[in-house]
Amino acid sequence: MGRVNEGLRRGRPPKGAEQLSREAILNAALAVIDAKGLDAVSMRTVAREIGVDAKSLYNHVDGKDGLLDAVAEHVLAGIHIPKSTGALEHDLRAIARAFRRATLAHPNAATLVLTRQLSSLEALAPVAAVLSVLRHAGYSPELSVHLLRSLLATLVGTLLREANAAPSFGVRDPKGIARRRKALEGSGLPALVETAPHLARCDHDEEFDFAVNLMIDALPACPPT
């Protein structure tokens, strides 16, 4: 909720009344996102959360876009990279899980993390970790980068689905299922009808593991050196 701005003052707060900080702004933004979703973020709602005027944010953050970038980087910086054991497949799986945990720590912010062009050094930690593991396994720099990009793409796509920002084809309400079934049966798309029960449910843990395992199982077809 934040403090109420008592009375109208101008100029920098004369007393202790601690200053607005970039960190406070990021946390306020994250609070808004967690509570009301990404669409609820505006310079005004974030400022209100701290009890300050929206225009004050511009002293610490590069506009709304810069704020959102900073939030994304802040969230991803929360990743805890597991230390390498030297076992390629195990290590990749562990990094993938860590990436997922960090991304979904704030589910409403996941789209942001997965969708923004991050450039800070902190946000590069998972990238560095994957590359390090691949390099130690003997992959060339070039091949390591290709594999990194493929793995990352799969993670991004899978996690976006999980954050409800990509098609899952899961339909919760049974009315919707029945309606769609009807539509499908006359559609000349038998593959959809056959698989409809499995399309209708989506266990995110299971799908995540499946996708990661598939990528890792592909590695032998693409050996080092």
Next chain:
Amino acid sequence: MGRVNEGLRRGRPPKGAEQLSREAILNAALAVIDAKGLDAVSMRTVAREIGVDAKSLYNHVDGKDGLLDAVAEHVLAGIHIPKSTGALEHDLRAIARAFRRATLAHPNAATLVLTRQLSSLEALAPVAAVLSVLRHAGYSPELSVHLLRSLLATLVGTLLREANAAPSFGVRDPKGIARRRKALEGSGLPALVETAPHLARCDHDEEFDFAVNLMIDALPACPPT
């Protein structure tokens, strides 16, 4: 640019002056997106493109969100699904390419297509095609859906990167490269330094093929029945 709204009239256009249609709205929205990007889309800019009042759009479209959904579905509906040859790997590759072509036909709209929860039957065409190919190759309905989701996730992640809506770590301007190199060398992340030249460039055709091939090479590790 669209017609000018000559004079201020009210009520439905009295004459021929053909009516506003849902299709005209979608095309106008796409024109705005192509010309000025996704952020330039507003009910007002789209309406201006046709020479009509923004509020008129509400007679044909369910608000801005509904409009964007409709645009995404419209774009994806433009996909040309190649007919099956019966060769699993070849067919999957062909569908993947068709998906890419359809998605990137309007590059500024790609994020929309890849990021919105699509539900129309038309948008299900690529899904049906992948499932059909997998089923014919002998995969069970359940496994087919898992494979579909993994493949789709990889495509979504890869194409989002291509649409500049996901991290690519490609840095164009050489000043940025030099600056980052400096930052990296002191960062204790040697894997990043070693691979920096390959991270700095990103050939989208190449990365797309690599990712798709990796998925397809994983299929033998995951056989039917």
Next chain:
DNA sequence: ACCTGAACACCGTTCAAGT
């Protein structure tokens, strides 16, 4: 059936004025 005027409650951002 469909379009618009008036209206409302919002936006992001700049800039000068204040302390």
Next chain:
DNA sequence: ACCTGAACACCGTTCAAGT
């Protein structure tokens, strides 16, 4: 150095009034 008042040019959307 940092905060705000005034101001600007935008938003999405509702609803009644028009034809």
